[in-house]
Amino acid sequence: MAACDNVIRAGNETWAYKSCLPAAEEGTPKAQVIVGMSLMTGVGVLKNPELAVGWFKRAADQNYPAGMYQFGLAKIAGMGTAQDEAGGMALVKKAAAAGDQEARGFLTELGEPQETLKPQRKRIKNDCVGVGCGRPMDPFSK
Numbered sequence: 001m002a003a004c005d006n007v008i009r010a011g012n013e014t015w016a017y018k019s020c021l022p023a024a025e026e027g028t029p030k031a032q033v034i035v036g037m038s039l040m041t042g043v044g045v046l047k048n049p050e051l052a053v054g055w056f057k058r059a060a061d062q063n064y065p066a067g068m069y070q071f072g073l074a075k076i077a078g079m080g081t082a083q084d085e086a087g088g089m090a091l092v093k094k095a096a097a098a099g100d101q102e103a104r105g106f107l108t109e110l111g112e113p114q115e116t117l118k119p120q121r122k123r124i125k126n127d128c129v130g131v132g133c134g135r136p137m138d139p140f141s142k
Helices: 002-010 013-025 029-041 049-061 065-077 085-097 101-109
Strands: none
Touching: 002 013, 002 029, 013 029, 029 049, 029 065, 049 065, 065 085, 065 101, 085 101
C-alpha cells in the first residue's frame, strides 16, 4: 500500500492503477477504490466501468465509506452495472452516515440536509485512556 499512497500523494494519477493494484488484490479497500476510479475514468488504464464497479463493490462489502459511495453512484447512473436508483441511494446514504464527505455533499446538493458531525478530538500520544491512568484518583489527596 505504501507505493500506492506515494503515487497518490505525488498526484501521479496515471500510475495509480499499476501502483495500487497489488494492494487492491490483497484486499485493501482504499486501494480497491483507487483502482476502480482508474478503471471508471480510464486514467492510466483502458476504461472499463464493469471492472470498476467490481472493485467498488469489494470495498463496499468491507463497509469502506468511499467504496459504498462510488458503488452507489455507479448504481444510480447505471454505469458498469444495472441501474438501481433506490439501491444506489441507500449506499450513498450509508456512506454519508459513515462520515464520507463526498457522499454527504452529494446528498446535500440533492436537498437532503445532513447532520453536522462532531469533530473528533485528536488523541495525543500519551493521552489517558484507562481508569486513573497512573494519576491519583483523588486530586486533593497528598
